[in-house]
């Protein structure tokens with residue numbers, strides 16, 4: 001099995017070294033693992049969610065060294081990816097940052113609605129003063145644009161907006177169908193992300209309805225634990241596989257040099 005969404009202590013809000021993660025991946029029996037620390041954002045955005053700009057080069061170097069070591073010792077295949085924010089006002093910054101590195105895979109993530117990092121538990125009070133249906137609508141319109149942007153290989157945690165359990169009063173299927181179409185048209189895969197199991201909503205991102213819509217459109221899927229500590233590597237693989245099967249998937253994709261290759265589920 002694969003785990004294509006892993007953070008290390010370089011992100012500032014995760015713990016553990018690359019070597020500790022690879023060891024955990026080996027113990028979990030992973031075949032492929034991909035590191036995806038957060039790409040720095042331009043000045044004016046909060047800087048504590050991501051690597052600092054000067055950390056990107058050593059991050060890539062350290063992952064490549066760990067990959068060689070793991071290959072020599074019969075461990076999992078180790079790939080070097082990144083998680084990049086969808087920043088509609090700074091698309092060129094993101095495009096330029098990504099172009100300077102040979103990442104294997106780029107995850108695209110919507111973590112901001114306007115200037116609000118809505119998935120930050122420290123900022124949860126803002127949900128109290130907002131219209132949840134309108135918030136979901138804004139979130140999904142950002143996700144549609146991210147999916148179609150051509151910047152990303154995979155849309156990470158596609159319905160992250162449900163994280164704290166603030167659910168809409170309306171049927172969300174209209175958003176699911178439109179997002180599946182945007183992913184298909186944008187050539188972007190969908191991520192099955194187990195982090196939601198560890199959050200108040202208590203379920204994988206995305207919901208079965210959204211994943212099944214992706215499957216009907218022929219959108220390829222990946223799996224990631226979104227581990228923020230070595231002990232979380234491979235978390236939720238069983239649940240993820242079950243959800244994927246329920247949605248009709250029988251294979252996943254792995255990105256190497258930003259090219260997808262099919263692997264068995």
Ligand SMILES: [Zn+2]
Nearest residue numbers: 083109156157
């Ligand atoms: Zn994320």
Ligand SMILES: [Zn+2]
Nearest residue numbers: 005007083226
């Ligand atoms: Zn992440």
